[in-house]
Amino acid sequence: MGILSDEIAGYLGKSSMIRKMFETGIELKKKFGADNVYDFSLGNPDLPPPEAVKSALESIAASADTCFALGYMPNAGYPALREKQAAKISAEQKVDIGGDRVVMTCGAAGGINAFFRAVLTRGDVVLCPSPYFVEYGFYAGNYGASLKPVASSRTDFSLDLTAFEAAMTKEVRAVIVNSPNNPTGRIYTRAELAGLADLLAGAERRFGHEIYLVSDEPYRFLNFDNLELPSVFGLYEHSVVIGSYSKNLSLAGERIGYVAVNPAMAGGDKLVAGVIMTNRILGYVNAPAVAQKIVLTAMDSQVDLEVYRRRRAAMKKVLDAAGIKYFMPQGAFYFFPRSPLADDAEFVAALLKERVLAVPGGGFGASGFVRLAFCVDEKIIENSGPSFMKVMEQIGR
Amino acid sequence: MGILSDEIAGYLGKSSMIRKMFETGIELKKKFGADNVYDFSLGNPDLPPPEAVKSALESIAASADTCFALGYMPNAGYPALREKQAAKISAEQKVDIGGDRVVMTCGAAGGINAFFRAVLTRGDVVLCPSPYFVEYGFYAGNYGASLKPVASSRTDFSLDLTAFEAAMTKEVRAVIVNSPNNPTGRIYTRAELAGLADLLAGAERRFGHEIYLVSDEPYRFLNFDNLELPSVFGLYEHSVVIGSYSKNLSLAGERIGYVAVNPAMAGGDKLVAGVIMTNRILGYVNAPAVAQKIVLTAMDSQVDLEVYRRRRAAMKKVLDAAGIKYFMPQGAFYFFPRSPLADDAEFVAALLKERVLAVPGGGFGASGFVRLAFCVDEKIIENSGPSFMKVMEQIGR
Numbered sequence: 001m002g003i004l005s006d007e008i009a010g011y012l013g014k015s016s017m018i019r020k021m022f023e024t025g026i027e028l029k030k031k032f033g034a035d036n037v038y039d040f041s042l043g044n045p046d047l048p049p050p051e052a053v054k055s056a057l058e059s060i061a062a063s064a065d066t067c068f069a070l071g072y073m074p075n076a077g078y079p080a081l082r083e084k085q086a087a088k089i090s091a092e093q094k095v096d097i098g099g100d101r102v103v104m105t106c107g108a109a110g111g112i113n114a115f116f117r118a119v120l121t122r123g124d125v126v127l128c129p130s131p132y133f134v135e136y137g138f139y140a141g142n143y144g145a146s147l148k149p150v151a152s153s154r155t156d157f158s159l160d161l162t163a164f165e166a167a168m169t170k171e172v173r174a175v176i177v178n179s180p181n182n183p184t185g186r187i188y189t190r191a192e193l194a195g196l197a198d199l200l201a202g203a204e205r206r207f208g209h210e211i212y213l214v215s216d217e218p219y220r221f222l223n224f225d226n227l228e229l230p231s232v233f234g235l236y237e238h239s240v241v242i243g244s245y246s247k248n249l250s251l252a253g254e255r256i257g258y259v260a261v262n263p264a265m266a267g268g269d270k271l272v273a274g275v276i277m278t279n280r281i282l283g284y285v286n287a288p289a290v291a292q293k294i295v296l297t298a299m300d301s302q303v304d305l306e307v308y309r310r311r312r313a314a315m316k317k318v319l320d321a322a323g324i325k326y327f328m329p330q331g332a333f334y335f336f337p338r339s340p341l342a343d344d345a346e347f348v349a350a351l352l353k354e355r356v357l358a359v360p361g362g363g364f365g366a367s368g369f370v371r372l373a374f375c376v377d378e379k380i381i382e383n384s385g386p387s388f389m390k391v392m393e394q395i396g397r
Numbered sequence: 398m399g400i401l402s403d404e405i406a407g408y409l410g411k412s413s414m415i416r417k418m419f420e421t422g423i424e425l426k427k428k429f430g431a432d433n434v435y436d437f438s439l440g441n442p443d444l445p446p447p448e449a450v451k452s453a454l455e456s457i458a459a460s461a462d463t464c465f466a467l468g469y470m471p472n473a474g475y476p477a478l479r480e481k482q483a484a485k486i487s488a489e490q491k492v493d494i495g496g497d498r499v500v501m502t503c504g505a506a507g508g509i510n511a512f513f514r515a516v517l518t519r520g521d522v523v524l525c526p527s528p529y530f531v532e533y534g535f536y537a538g539n540y541g542a543s544l545k546p547v548a549s550s551r552t553d554f555s556l557d558l559t560a561f562e563a564a565m566t567k568e569v570r571a572v573i574v575n576s577p578n579n580p581t582g583r584i585y586t587r588a589e590l591a592g593l594a595d596l597l598a599g600a601e602r603r604f605g606h607e608i609y610l611v612s613d614e615p616y617r618f619l620n621f622d623n624l625e626l627p628s629v630f631g632l633y634e635h636s637v638v639i640g641s642y643s644k645n646l647s648l649a650g651e652r653i654g655y656v657a658v659n660p661a662m663a664g665g666d667k668l669v670a671g672v673i674m675t676n677r678i679l680g681y682v683n684a685p686a687v688a689q690k691i692v693l694t695a696m697d698s699q700v701d702l703e704v705y706r707r708r709r710a711a712m713k714k715v716l717d718a719a720g721i722k723y724f725m726p727q728g729a730f731y732f733f734p735r736s737p738l739a740d741d742a743e744f745v746a747a748l749l750k751e752r753v754l755a756v757p758g759g760g761f762g763a764s765g766f767v768r769l770a771f772c773v774d775e776k777i778i779e780n781s782g783p784s785f786m787k788v789m790e791q792i793g794r
Binding site: 001002003004005006007008009011012042044045046047048049051053054057058060061064065066067068069070071072073106107109110111112113114117118119120121122135138139141142143144173209210250251252253254255267268270271273274277278280281282283284285286288289290291 | 398399400401402403404405406408409439441442443444445446448450451454455457458461462463464465466467468469470503504506507508509510511514515516517518519532535536538539540541570606607647648649650651652664665667668670671674675677678679680681682683685686687688
């Protein structure tokens with residue numbers, strides 16, 4: 001024993017490199033001005049929240065001097081919100097789900113943690129396609145489980161079902177997929193998800209216990225080419241959908257999301273009761289009251305998708321001009337191009353010298369790539385062009 | 398494996414009795430009207446938030462249409478808030494603490510979880526005086542540790558230092574005290590806390606590792622008799638203070654609190670870095686943005702303590718008239734009287750028949766007592782008098 005547990009002390013040691021990059025970014029902005037630094041490192045939605053968020057806050061303020069205005073509510077969330085959220089999920093997922101299968105959570109991150117706490121036992125394994133959102137590993141680790149990434153195709157980031165089948169041991173308790181995907185921008189097709197579902201159903205029979213399929217969908221609305229976003233509910237019994245309003249309402253800091261349990265799941269009520277309880281005992285207690293009230297009235301609004309679509313086009317132009325190879329993101333707000341240098345950290349360092357901030361793919365389980373978040377002003381994207389060109393010339397390709 | 402992990406399935410089974418009581422309460426209110434049910438079961442602050450909360454929300458609404466208005470901020474909270482929170486803690490705790498030793502959290506419950514995740518290892522033990530807030534056990538259990546309650550005096554709920562010394566094994570990683578106390582209303586004296594600190598310092602030397610003293614203080618402002626609320630910071634190096642705005646700003650549902658690390662702690666910066674990280678990886682990510690902005694301007698306001706003081710007097714009168722014995726609460730908003738029946742659940746059932754809702758002491762590790770929350774209207778307290786009288790006559794004392 002020391003000041004921290006060995007596990008957390010170890011985590012801190014490892015994460016110091018990325019922190020240093022962020023600090024360098026802050027220094028660069030101080031030195032050159034924010035407009036002259038091309039910061040593609042962070043997925044912090046920069047569009048202002050839609051008008052409906054402002055109106056909702058005005059109403060919340062108007063009644064904030066009443067009893068219990070911001071007091072405890074049931075741990076699962078305001079009953080009226082659960083019902084309305086269920087109606088929205090029913091429309092999106094094309095299933096009929098009731099409010100009793102929905103739990104409001106402290107963002108998608110809080111939802112995943114509550115779900116993991118409810119179902120994972122020490123030693124369990126969670127699988128996910130790689131590249132992947134690196135926080136998943138911490139979320140599983142919080143409860144003594146471990147994340148095993150399964151490599152996707154390195155050209156179009158499609159699911160490698162053969163690799164999933166090979167990874168399917170009796171310790172596997174859940175598979176989590178993120179679609180549209182951070183960091184790749186990939187939207188998984190119906191055929192891919194159906195293949196994964198079949199494989200999981202087979203593993204359930206073989207091992208004799210439930211294996212969950214979790215669809216983490218905070219970027220659902222960021223679907224640039226109107227592709228089908230198939231629901232896991234219709235494909236697999238033991239499935240759960242987790243979503244959030246961080247991106248579509250630009251509410252990332254206020255922490256609001258949900259866990260929805262497949263209405264077709266036998267014993268699903270028990271799972272809901274478990275998630276309500278873990279939501280409580282993990283100390284969230286309930287999703288923030290103001291956030292719930294905002295979502296209750298602003299749920300159907302969203303930031304302008306067109307802005308993100310134009311930014312995607314602007315970033316494509318910059319990368320094309322520099323000769324950088326990439327998979328065209330279908331959703332979310334990230335490009336995940338190949339690093340032209342074998343060492344992606346070295347490429348990121350070269351970009352940094354030209355005031356471009358990117359994240360090495362190694363941080364997403366995919367060395368040899370870099371992540372560029374395009375939730376930044378279109379002008380910044382356009383102005384970054386010469387920097388990318390210069391770096392590509394320097395490294396001589 | 399089943400739908401839930403065995404551990405969570407077990408928890409759910411045990412908690413069903415209390416849930417049933419709450420459901421009965423709801424039914425009673427439907428049947429007899431809310432004014433004719435004397436619900437002392439829940440610690441949900443019923444006073445409206447102070448005017449400053451409303452003004453803060455108006456300002457937040459006014460600027461909600463700007464970029465990043467409610468977006469991510471540093472995981473530890475807005476830097477300006479950390480500084481201001483530190484100044485408030487400095488005044489309350491009579492120490493000089495900087496913003497770099499303060500982390501804003503998702504309520505006190507979120508703060509305790511983030512702290513536990515940062516320092517606990519599987520198999521560790523956390524001690525607390527009993528009767529105690531039953532959620533502590535879940536919070537320790539989340540990370541594979543266990544809570545060992547140490548019985549306090551059954552007359553004035555003072556700390557039993559001999560019992561603490563006896564409980565002090567090498568597995569003990571932390572002691573958590575809640576003062577003013579839920580459920581007893583006790584405020585621990587300087588002598589008690591100094592005695593506990595000495596004992597912990599001895600155990601640290603004996604076992605050669607850090608043992609934390611955590612002071613959980615969400616009821617700090619509810620101090621009816623102006624007693625000293627001594628700070629653990631001056632008494633013990635490895636100490637942490639955790640607080641919240643749930644009670645003093647009636648913000649329980651919006652989830653805002655903090656963790657403050659003793660400025661005198663060697664290696665305290667490492668602990669702060671750990672808590673910032675666990676705050677992130679547990680999925681809180683950061684304390685809710687709106688809550689942080691409310692607290693930034695409304696921090697120095699609070700609900701009217703006098704209202705709670707009058708309710709304490711009203712409840713005292715009711716209990717005295719009925720001949721129920723109790724320790725007079727010095728703070729918080731609970732009475733924790735002795736049950737006149739050996740079986741406190743039986744007494745609670747008798748009260749329920751007269752439309753009085755109380756919680757059996759067994760739920761707080763103290764069979765033979767009941768908890769009565771007086772965060773309800775004074776009229777309701779007064780009107781409950783005849784019901785208490787009737788029950789006491791029935792059980793014939």
